[in-house]
Amino acid sequence: xxxxxxxxxxxxxxxxxxxxxxxxxxxxxxxxxxxxxxxxxxxxxxxxxxxxxxxxxxxxxxxxxxxxxxxxxxxxxxxxxxxxxxxxxxxxxxxxxxxxxxxxxxxxxxxxxxxxxxxxxxxxxxxxxxxxxxxxxxxxxxxxxxxxxxxxxxxxxxxxxxxxxxxxxxxxxxxxxxxxxxxxxxxxxxxxxxxxxxxxxxxxxxxxxxxxxxxxxxxxxxxxxxxxxxxxxxxxxxxxxxxxxxxxxxxxxxxxxxxxxxxxxxxxxxxxxxxxxxxxxxxxxxxxxxxxxxxxxxxxxxxxxxxxxxxxxxxxxxxxxxxxxxxxxxxxxxxxxxxxxxxxxxxxxxxxxxxxxxxxxxxxxxxxxxxxxxxxxxxxxxxxxxxxxxxxxxxxxxxxxxxxxxxxxxxxxxxxxxxxxxxxxxxxxxxxxxxxxxxxxxxxxxxxxxxxxxxxxxxxxxxxxxxxxxxxxxxxxxxxxxxxxxxxxxxxxxxxxxxxxxxxxxxxxxxxxxxxxxxxxxxxxxxxxxxxxxxxxxxxxxxxxxxxxxxxxxxxxxxxxxxxxxx
Ligand code: ATP
Ligand code: MG
Numbered sequence: 001x002x003x004x005x006x007x008x009x010x011x012x013x014x015x016x017x018x019x020x021x022x023x024x025x026x027x028x029x030x031x032x033x034x035x036x037x038x039x040x041x042x043x044x045x046x047x048x049x050x051x052x053x054x055x056x057x058x059x060x061x062x063x064x065x066x067x068x069x070x071x072x073x074x075x076x077x078x079x080x081x082x083x084x085x086x087x088x089x090x091x092x093x094x095x096x097x098x099x100x101x102x103x104x105x106x107x108x109x110x111x112x113x114x115x116x117x118x119x120x121x122x123x124x125x126x127x128x129x130x131x132x133x134x135x136x137x138x139x140x141x142x143x144x145x146x147x148x149x150x151x152x153x154x155x156x157x158x159x160x161x162x163x164x165x166x167x168x169x170x171x172x173x174x175x176x177x178x179x180x181x182x183x184x185x186x187x188x189x190x191x192x193x194x195x196x197x198x199x200x201x202x203x204x205x206x207x208x209x210x211x212x213x214x215x216x217x218x219x220x221x222x223x224x225x226x227x228x229x230x231x232x233x234x235x236x237x238x239x240x241x242x243x244x245x246x247x248x249x250x251x252x253x254x255x256x257x258x259x260x261x262x263x264x265x266x267x268x269x270x271x272x273x274x275x276x277x278x279x280x281x282x283x284x285x286x287x288x289x290x291x292x293x294x295x296x297x298x299x300x301x302x303x304x305x306x307x308x309x310x311x312x313x314x315x316x317x318x319x320x321x322x323x324x325x326x327x328x329x330x331x332x333x334x335x336x337x338x339x340x341x342x343x344x345x346x347x348x349x350x351x352x353x354x355x356x357x358x359x360x361x362x363x364x365x366x367x368x369x370x371x372x373x374x375x376x377x378x379x380x381x382x383x384x385x386x387x388x389x390x391x392x393x394x395x396x397x398x399x400x401x402x403x404x405x406x407x408x409x410x411x412x413x414x415x416x417x418x419x420x421x422x423x424x425x426x427x428x429x430x431x432x433x434x435x436x437x438x439x440x441x442x443x444x445x446x447x448x449x450x451x452x453x454x455x456x457x458x459x460x461x462x463x464x465x466x467x468x469x470x471x472x473x474x475x476x477x478x479x480x481x482x483x484x485x486x487x488x489x490x491x492x493x494x495x496x497x498x499x500x501x502x503x504x505x506x507x508x509x510x511x512x513x514x515x516x517x518x519x520x521x522x523x524x525x526x527x528x529x530x531x532x533x534x535x536x537x538x539x540x541x542x543x544x545x546x547x548x549x550x551x552x553x554x555x556x557x558x559x560x561x562x563x564x565x566x567x
Pocket of ligand 1: 043044045046047053054055057058078240241242270271272273279280281282
């Protein structure tokens with residue numbers, strides 16, 4: 001990547017002026033020569049779900065910091081739990097990391113690549129009298145672990161001889177015992193103040209086929225045994241993980257010291273929490289399994305693939321991760337910051353077009369029948385290179401239903417009986433008459449246009465407060481547009497169970513939207529600003545050639561939404 005980011009922020013500057021504590025740690029290590037000025041990080045996802053925006057923070061940190069300091073970052077699949085891991089997740093993780101703009105080159109690893117080595121190291125621990133096979137059940141182990149205030153109880157099997165432990169561990173590996181019948185535990189201290197040091201479990205029996213190692217293994221290493229040793233094998237210098245692993249660091253250090261091998265430094269940072277958002281793969285999987293969403297890449301999901309499908313750019317997500325920074329204390333970031341980042345980018349880059357989401361027919365009674373004018377429309381006032389396009393204008397148009405009110409309040413500067421508005425890029429029109437159906441609903445408007453008011457003309461300058469978007473009825477493309485709101489209605493959705501926490505109005509599908517003709521052939525993932533309505537992209541999954549489906553990426557910052565609510 002991150003050519004863009006580098007040139008914007010200046011990588012050299014970041015190195016000499018560390019702006020967060022991880023940068024400071026690395027700068028200090030380089031100063032003292034702790035790792036010989038080497039920076040080698042890793043991003044270690046468990047392939048048990050799709051990556052979410054919290055993972056993006058970790059990806060940007062691990063790959064970003066390596067890049068900044070001239071180092072490298074590995075992609076390591078932490079695949080030690082065959083019960084939950086799947087190939088589809090491995091594929092999705094690769095795609096998402098790459099899309100975010102990062103490259104692990106040939107450094108793709110799997111914890112399962114190290115199963116043999118991890119086993120040998122466990123045998124070494126046993127031989128050194130630092131590990132033992134325990135026959136207690138998981139429940140007994142938990143009960144005897146003690147509490148923060150009370151020491152645990154030694155297992156009755158804690159003092160087995162080395163020979164007996166070696167024999168039992170080998171038989172565990174050979175599949176002689178049932179799942180859960182025995183475990184291998186580190187022999188540390190059942191009275192340790194840190195509960196993670198009370199003889200933690202290193203291996204468990206699990207007779208499950210592994211996506212990569214098949215039936216070779218029926219014992220699997222626990223996270224605490226696999227992680228640090230995998231870091232050591234790969235020569236990681238800075239092992240960056242989230243705060244909940246802070247209490248595991250003494251164990252991370254103990255294992256490496258007990259083996260007497262190369263010792264990376266674990267440092268912890270605060271995980272990302274976002275308002276109105278759940279960042280837990282377990283709960284996101286629940287949403288998918290219970291079909292509360294259309295899949296992991298549903299545009300409402302906080303997954304990287306969901307944001308991509310919704311129209312977020314990789315640049316905007318990297319920008320977000322840069323802005324939230326990296327801290328040592330947990331906090332919650334406002335979702336609006338993420339929306340700000342994409343708006344800011346799309347404001348500069350997305351062409352402005354006109355789309356009417358809830359159409360109301362307008363007939364210009366004084367406009368010649370069968371006449372079509374081509375009006376010149378600016379593509380993006382923020383981008384001088386964006387140029388212009390031609391827009392057809394004719395006697396029958398569509399405007400937004402919400403842009404007309406029969407009983408308009410005084411400050412309603414849109415269309416109402418007897419009132420005037422300007423049509424963007426076109427003329428001033430005046431509402432002369434309403435056409436109603438049998439139920440008394442307005443189904444069309446008869447208006448007149450002022451042929452002396454054409455936009456861009458020298459004498460177009462009558463002052464009119466309201467400007468509306470519109471499309472020519474005969475030329476419009478009919479399309480489906482999907483509007484999204486927060487998936488959860490609660491600011492802290494973690495506090496409530498699914499489905500009670502879900503926002504019932506998170507998806508609105510509009511199937512009769514009228515778009516300017518150029519959008520007919522919009523390509524998958526292409527992004528636009530629909531004037532006054534927000535930023536939209538072409539859905540990459542459900543669009544067909546000539547029949548695009550649009551997602552609203554985000555609303556505009558302006559008052560439109562507010563007016564809509566008040567009205
Ligand atoms: P989840 O709780 O969603 O299942 P996890 O931590 O179990 O997440 P992993 O696949 O183990 O998921 O995560 C890979 C890396 O991403 C880890 O280093 C983890 O610390 C980091 N990570 C996960 N969630 C977040 C988050 N919300 N903010 C920052 N980093 C995160
Ligand atoms: Mg994890």
